[in-house]
Amino acid sequence: MKSMQPYMPGESAPASDIGISDRYQEIKFRVFDLTLEYLDQQGVEGESIPLTALQDEIARAIAVVLMSRGIALNMRERAQLIEDVQNEIVGFGPLEPLLKDPGVDDIIVNGPARIYVERNGELEPVQTRFRDTTHLMNVIQRIVSPIGRRVDEGTPYVDGRLPDGSRVNVIIPPVALDGPILSIRKFKHIPLTGEDLVRNGTATPDMLKYLIGA
Structure with missing residues (x-):
């Protein structure tokens, strides 16, 4: 039996780096496809079951896929993979x-x-x-x-x-x-302040002073 090999860098790797590589994408979508197979076997859809139950099905698919490929992920990477697959099933995917x-x-x-x-x-x-x-x-x-x-x-x-x-x-x-x-x-739930307008380049400090004094 081949030994399990770590797939991603260790704990120090930034979370934003996870999911960029082609290999990760291939694993993610294999887990996605397998999770849908599990749900189909049960006659349910991802949107119709509790989120915790969906996450359990994703975790089950992850275990199968990683074992078949001889890959090991740490807890943070598994959590990221569960979240990414969950987004594909009940969210807006990579967006x-x-x-x-x-x-x-x-x-x-x-x-x-x-x-x-x-x-x-x-x-x-x-x-x-x-x-x-x-x-x-x-x-x-x-x-x-x-x-x-x-x-x-x-x-x-x-x-x-x-x-x-x-x-x-x-x-x-x-x-x-x-x-x-x-x-x-995106809709801004918090209105922009004058300082925000200056910071993002929409207005200059002189323009802001003029508007305040108007």
Whole structure:
């Protein structure tokens, strides 16, 4: 029997590094597929069972996949894998952490492999990605369905507002030539202050003084 080999770096590795590699992605989606098989055998869907029960099924799938590949993960890495697979089943996949990040103002997706976020007025790429175009389209449908919309070749453009107030815009082929395009402008629950406007470059200190004195 082959010995179990650690897959990722040790405990000192930053959590943001987990999930970037192709190998991790392959393991994540094998766990995802196997978890769906388990749920299908029970005749249930991920959204219809308690979250703890779903996490138990994901953990069971992780144990099988890691054993079959001779891979060992530490507790932090297992927890990250459970969360990532959970996001694929009942969340918005790789976009879920970005949607929860209060520092992210906008999310822009140009096809399955190119994702950008805006932080403090600066656009930057992120390492997360979708499995393929089908994966991206599934997440897009999951995003727009709560607002009673659907995007397909007959309706390749959707513009709407999500339940939390965020603005979503979707363009898919044939209108989008290089694959689906998705943008989400997140709703700010905490209003921006004058200092915020200066810090992110929207206003200068002199402009702020003028507005205060107006």
